[in-house]
Amino acid sequence: MKDILIVLSRKDQPELVCAVLAHHGITATLAEDVQNAVLSMESHINAFLLLDLDLEGADSLLELVVNSFRDPPPYLLAADAFPDSAARVKALNLGADACLEKPVDAEEVLAVINAALRRAERLAQMEGPFPSAPQIRHGELSIDPLRHTVTMRDEPVSLTVKEFDILHFLASYPGIVFTKSQIYERVWEEDFKFASTSVSDHISSLRQKLGLNAKDGRYIQTVFGVGYRFVVEPSGN
Known part of the structure; x- marks a missing residue:
């Protein structure tokens, strides 16, 4: 529409x-x-x-x-x-x-x-049934791409579409550092030079909703001068 x-x-x-x-x-x-x-x-x-x-x-x-x-x-x-x-x-x-x-x-x-x-x-345009998209679980965080839901410490977290897409993208490639332009072009599916919104602002909002502190580097870690990566929580945390 x-x-x-x-x-x-x-x-x-x-x-x-x-x-x-x-x-x-x-x-x-x-x-x-x-x-x-x-x-x-x-x-x-x-x-x-x-x-x-x-x-x-x-x-x-x-x-x-x-x-x-x-x-x-x-x-x-x-x-x-x-x-x-x-x-x-x-x-x-x-x-x-x-x-x-x-x-x-x-x-x-x-x-x-x-x-x-x-x-x-x-x-x-996708053909056939929706492709398999398993849940991602790390420590207290759970991401369900099919239901488009996120929980932290067993509590639901309300995210915007873009916040969810950023989190799911980073969590799908733990440990890999992505630049802001790479994140924008993957999530917004348009050239970064035409960016109409800030990846950093979405990351900040996402951290706030998940109860994360940027200085702690839990889950979403800032790699200064490069971008962001998803850090897997050690078992038991």
């Missing part, structure tokens, strides 16, 4: 974003505020949601979408000035799949949507 609900302040020219997307075959619906966005979503759940975090009630809408829509929820593009990494981490923790700097660039929105659509198309 190629449609998006755009909830963007007037000063950011949402009509221009709509025009660019429409030119590329993507149907866009405009909502002037969060309240109208909720009304729109009562009748139709768009595949994508572009949400201006400056709007009143935006954080609540993010939480509503993540917690209430499971079939599946829209791919969330959060737009804001994002003064620092902590602001982007907050958006990712609330459920955003990508963060876009304001003023929003219509071509960047298009690039993010196309990346997500390419991934969906590859999955749709």
Whole structure:
């Protein structure tokens, strides 16, 4: 499905974003505020949601979408000035799949949507039954790729799609160091030079949700100047 609900302040020219997307075959619906966005979503759940975090009630809408829509929820593009990494981490923790700097660039929105659509198309073209994807268990951490679930110390951990994909990718190759560009191109399936979000921010959010400390180097270890690797917990830990 190629449609998006755009909830963007007037000063950011949402009509221009709509025009660019429409030119590329993507149907866009405009909502002037969060309240109208909720009304729109009562009748139709768009595949994508572009949400201006400056709007009143935006954080609540993010939480509503993540917690209430499971079939599946829209791919969330959060737009804001994002003064620092902590602001982007907050958006990712609330459920955003990508963060876009304001003023929003219509071509960047298009690039993010196309990346997500390419991934969906590859999955749709898979032949036969879903391939075997065994659970990954290391110490207190368990990752189930088929059910798309993660538990830590037997407690479920709620991750965004990208956070899960990063964790599963790293855990599938324990001990191997991957650069940020390698992680981005594997998970987002687009060239790193077109990156619309930060791998470091997703890693930071992922660690926070798993209750990990970057300095400890447990599970997700930073290799300074290179990238990240998954470290297998010793048995008994």
